[in-house]
Amino acid sequence: MASYVVLEPPSDGLGARPEGARLIRDGFSWFAFIVPPLWLLWHRLWFAAVAAIIVLGVLSALGESRGLGLTGALLTLLVSLYFGLEGQALRIAGLRRAGWTEWGIVEAEDLTDAETRYAFGLGRDEGIAAATEPLPTIVPAANPARTVQTGMALGLSHPGRH
Template identity: 55%
Template sequence: MASYVVMEPPAGSNKAEDATLVRDGFTWLGFLVPPLWLAWRRLWIEAVVTFAVMAILSVLGERLGLEWAGSALSLLVSLYVGFEGQAMRIAAMRRRGWHEWGVVEAGSLGDAEIRHVLETGEDGDESAPMPRIVPDMNQARPAQTGMALGLTHTPGRP
């Protein structure tokens, strides 16, 4: 089962159908074509930086006569986008004012959407809000004590 982070739009209508679900995991298209995947997801700055880094590594490897090194380093950039692409997408949505509702586990996106609608319980009754599964980034967090591999924090990951 996959984990989906549910992002709610900023201060507009908080209906379940307005939420966006982002799958938390490796993205193959982000690995195969990182700048294009980032641009498709409207992560313009990240796409430009990724393209520039990959081009610089390629040119540098060619000038130094180490084509294999430039290719290997470009592969590392692709791996980074493959593993952290969804986290970059969530961070960009957070910067645009979206906030996390929580995490839903399901076998597919359709199942995750159904589970989210059922968990929000939008049947017209105003009930007490459910406790947050993923804390807001504005709340104070304890200092991280261990090593971290990614540059962005992904909700749902230790």
């Protein structure tokens, strides 16, 4: 099962569930790995796209001018790997800066299942109900059962004195 982060747009103050919520899959993005600048531009992450273009251009030029072809290619691969792994987190951070709020996380098989779970309110309410119920005590506390020993002891510390 995949995890989807649900972000709701800035509310109008009426308290109703907004219609334009976005569900972003938390995981590796192949398109962001293959062509990071295009993926960043597609998701309107302008500053990150410009930074990616500059970094990838500098690494490519440095690799060709210094004769470090393999090193430049590996560093470029490392930058692409970063955007593949952290691209979705960059999207979530960009939406948060724009005023979107995080509703919660929904676990589902695919996007349509995640949208259905979000529409019916599954995910966040289950966690809140489980958190409000008191947890049973499985193992009693060890402090009342332990007796204080007085008398002679071997070693550097005495068990009865702390």
